Amino acid sequence: TERSLVLVKPDGYARGLTGEVLRRVEAKGYTLAALQVLTPGRELLAQHYAEHEGKPFYEPLVEFMSSGPVTAVVIEGERCIEGFRALAGATDPTTAAPGTIRGDLGRDWGEKVQKNIVHGSDSPESADREIGLWFPNL
Ligand code: GTP
Ligand code: MG
Numbered sequence: 452t453e454r455s456l457v458l459v460k461p462d463g464y465a466r467g468l469t470g471e472v473l474r475r476v477e478a479k480g481y482t483l484a485a486l487q488v489l490t491p492g493r494e495l496l497a498q499h500y501a502e503h504e505g506k507p508f509y510e511p512l513v514e515f516m517s518s519g520p521v522t523a524v525v526i527e528g529e530r531c532i533e534g535f536r537a538l539a540g541a542t543d544p545t546t547a548a549p550g551t552i553r554g555d556l557g558r559d560w561g562e563k564v565q566k567n568i569v570h571g572s573d574s575p576e577s578a579d580r581e582i583g584l585w586f587p588n589l
Contacts (some may be wrong), residue, residue: 454484455532455572456581459522461515462559463568464488469522472552472569475538481528485586488522498584511564523585532578535571542567 457476459469473483491499496513503509526535540547544557544567552569559566572578582589 452527452529453531453575453578454525454527454582455535455578456570456585457524457526457535457572458570458585459524460566460568460570461519461521462566463556464520464522466556466568468556468568471556472522473524475552476524476526476535479528479534479538481526481531481534483524484527485525485589486522487586488520490520491517493517495584499581508564511562515564515566525582525586525589532572532575536573539567539569539571544568 457472459472463469463472476483493513496516497504500509500512500516503512528534538552540551540553540557542553543565544553544559547554547557547567549555553567557567572581
C-alpha cells in the first residue's frame, strides 16, 4: 500500500482543524502510520519546498509555514497520494470545490501566501522524499 505525507499547516493547526482533517482521512479509510506536532525550521522547509525556490510566493510560504505548530502525518492506504489530494481540493481555497477540506474550510484569501490548511504529497517520489525529511527515523 501507498504512503503520503500530510501536513496540517499553521492556519489549520491554529484554527483547531487538525482533528477535522484527521477525521476525513480516517473516514476515507486511510490509516495513520506516524504523527507529530512541531514548528518546522527554515532548513526543513527549504528542503520540503525546494521545487518552489525562486518563485514569488516562496519567501512568504516559508515564513508562514515556520510561523507556528504544524501536524505532520504519514497516512497509508491504497492510492492515498492521489486520494488525499482529492480530499484536500484545489490549491486556491477560493476555487476549491465544496466537499473538499479547502473548499469547505479554507477562508484565508487575498494574502501573499495561500493559507490552505493542508499539504499532501503529489507523487510517490515526493512522498518518499518528504516522509524522509519529516520522519527521518521512520
Ligand atoms: P501543497 O499540498 O501545500 O504542496 O499544495 P499544492 O501541491 O496544491 O500546491 P504547490 O505545491 O504548487 O504549492 C505549495 C504551496 O505554495 C501551496 O499550498 C500554497 O500555499 C503556496 N502557493 C502555491 N502556488 C501559489 C501561488 O500561485 N500564489 C500564492 N500566493 N501561493 C501559492
Ligand atoms: Mg505541492
